[in-house]
Amino acid sequence: MDWRPQHYEYPKLNGECFQQFLDWLSQQLGSDYAILQVDQAPAHTSSAIRWQEFIIPLYQPPSAPELNPIERLWQLLKKLLKNQLFSSLQTLPDRIQEIFDQLTLEQVISISSYNFILEALFYAASY
Numbered sequence: 001m002d003w004r005p006q007h008y009e010y011p012k013l014n015g016e017c018f019q020q021f022l023d024w025l026s027q028q029l030g031s032d033y034a035i036l037q038v039d040q041a042p043a044h045t046s047s048a049i050r051w052q053e054f055i056i057p058l059y060q061p062p063s064a065p066e067l068n069p070i071e072r073l074w075q076l077l078k079k080l081l082k083n084q085l086f087s088s089l090q091t092l093p094d095r096i097q098e099i100f101d102q103l104t105l106e107q108v109i110s111i112s113s114y115n116f117i118l119e120a121l122f123y124a125a126s127y
Helices: 015-029 069-081 091-102 105-112 115-125
Strands: 034-038 055-059
Touching: 015 034, 015 055, 069 091, 069 105
Parallel strands: 034 055
Antiparallel strands: none
């Protein structure tokens, strides 16, 4: 799987859009496995979600955004986008993708790694 961060937008955070994301992720993984950390938003916990056997959901505790690695990425994006003006809202996703394209694997690991995530991965890998 290509490790490069990608920027995709969905019109809503609902089960249908989340399923589209999971289907896309499934195609990207091929025969690889992934542990996907998700919060407990209704779109992520819906019984209608069809989880592929090689995508393992790791649910973070409710009301704990500080445990979500994506929050640290948002902090970086906000810092890099601070005081920038855009001619239109449509140019913002392009700028975000430019930032993603400049990130190295080491930077992504540094931004998103927490010990509890690594511990969970090692625990899951042991079964």
